[in-house]
Amino acid sequence: AQSVAQPEDQVNVAEGNPLTVKCTYSVSGNPYLFWYVQYPNRGLQFLLKYITGDNLVKGSYGFEAEFNKSQTSFHMKKPSAIVSDSALYFCAVRDRYSSASKIIFGSGTRLSIRP
Amino acid sequence: NAGVTQTPKFQVLKTGQSMTLQCAQDMNHNSMYWYRQDPGMGLRLIYYSASEGTTDKGEVPNGYNVSRLNKREFSLRLESAAPSQTSVYFCASTLDPGQGLSYTFGSGTRLTVV
Numbered sequence: 543a544q545s546v547a548q549p550e551d552q553v554n555v556a557e558g559n560p561l562t563v564k565c566t567y568s569v570s571g572n573p574y575l576f577w578y579v580q581y582p583n584r585g586l587q588f589l590l591k592y593i594t595g596d597n598l599v600k601g602s603y604g605f606e607a608e609f610n611k612s613q614t615s616f617h618m619k620k621p622s623a624i625v626s627d628s629a630l631y632f633c634a635v636r637d638r639y640s641s642a643s644k645i646i647f648g649s650g651t652r653l654s655i656r657p
Numbered sequence: 658n659a660g661v662t663q664t665p666k667f668q669v670l671k672t673g674q675s676m677t678l679q680c681a682q683d684m685n686h687n688s689m690y691w692y693r694q695d696p697g698m699g700l701r702l703i704y705y706s707a708s709e710g711t712t713d714k715g716e717v718p719n720g721y722n723v724s725r726l727n728k729r730e731f732s733l734r735l736e737s738a739a740p741s742q743t744s745v746y747f748c749a750s751t752l753d754p755g756q757g758l759s760y761t762f763g764s765g766t767r768l769t770v771v
Binding site for chain 1: 697702715749754757759762765
């Protein structure tokens, strides 16, 4: 079975400071990993993904995430937060060898950037 | 604009009423999904369709049925609505989940059952 955990319901950061949103996963094989963002009253938007290769992946709006196989983590980071980064962020995982054509989402982390 | 279109955007039902949520995508995607989003619980998969002509249950299928009408359309039906089905429903699609391709989401249907 595959699962994903986001241990923080909310993360508060001052504008200009670095931010980290945490994600850990569990799959029986090798994972595909994703981050999505949701703005109020909108659907989810894709930010970045890890498929294979370099463990550090870069995505939209200056976000990046690091795949760490030994810690089964895929934390997302940004060097300098801006107010418009405030949103709900979801980590998601899929076992690449699973026959089931679906990905599993975490419970979400609300990121709040204060001016 | 290309993407996933959901209708209606808002709906209020009385307990016991039925309704169908519509979803259509124009990206020639093979796989389509229905999720519900509840506070503190993230997105939970209701049903999905890996390809035209197939449907499978997700985590929370009870009280719902689906139809993959054709490659473009994937509808979700509530036969007898219950207050526990009050939620925001999202449809999503992807070309090929086996290749790690990302999902495209619709803007959601906010359903209230009273």
